[in-house]
Amino acid sequence: MTLSRIRAVNAVAASGSFAAAARALRISQPAVSRQVRELETEYGVRLFDRKNGVLLPTPVCSELCDVAERMAEAERVATRILTRHNTLLNGRLTVGLGNSMPGMALIAAFHKRHPSIEIAVETGSHEDVTRAVLTREVDIGVLPDVPRDGRFRRELLMRQNVVAIVHPDTPLAAAREVSCARLVREPLIFRTRGSSTQRVVDRAFRAAGFDPVPLLTLDTRDAVYEAVVNGLGVGFMWRHGTARTDVVRRLTVPEMVKEYEESAFALADEKSLLHDAFFATVRAFRAEQEGPDGREAPC
CATH class of the missing domain: 3.40.190.10 (Periplasmic binding protein-like II)
Structure with a gap:
């Protein structure tokens, strides 16, 4: 059982002749008739009856054609899946x-x-x-x-750098920048391992000679942002990491100015x-x- 044989049977059933099926499939007539005969021989069934020069599907063939239609639709879906990643129309x-x-x-x-x-x-x-x-x-x-x-x-x-973010009601909010030495005196909010933000923060504190223990360690930037909004401490984010301009203040950290x-x-x-x-x-x-x-x- 192959797709080419199923296509041949379906085309003959739809057109009524080997010649018309061959034209529809764009292959030779002997190729169509051979695929149908091979299927009949292999499974010991008769797929077509000839009446007035037209090939009519037997009941077994009609069932097979129902399957063939479903297979053809699955093939069309597969083609759409494979091509939609390379088209600007409906990709x-x-x-x-x-x-x-x-x-x-x-x-x-x-x-x-x-x-x-x-x-x-x-x-x-x-x-x-x-x-x-x-x-x-x-x-x-x-x-x-x-x-x-x-x-x-x-x-x-x-290109962008990491900044500290603070609640506007904290004393730090009045400053434009804050050093690592000053930050270690604040409750800090870090990201979990695997965060590019946290890698930059860790490097900066290590270079400044500090190894701070955070108050909170959170797994997303949004969680850090919301923790700062709720006054829990100082967080860190990429300068352009959000379009939000409400509540928090972004402060430059001299040890984190590298872009x-x-x-x-x-x-x-x-x-x-x-x-x-x-x-x-x-x-x-x-x-x-x-x-x-x-x-x-x-x-």
């Missing part, structure tokens, strides 16, 4: 984000350019998103400090129109964020 793209921003702004720009493409978004830590790209669970990731890895195709989106590249990345061997279109949107987005001299415009 589908899955994007993994480590931070809501600037990823969501980038996705909005992509949707504006290609409104017919279905976009699915998955969020997670730096490790989660990187792993999802490597295992092809997502098509494209957007992260800061993407590993320099030959397996990845990458496109710079923007890291936020990039879109995908597996280097993934080549498709959708990938090319997304990376083209990244380049356009970056150009909009930069001034005429190539410097990042203030947010």
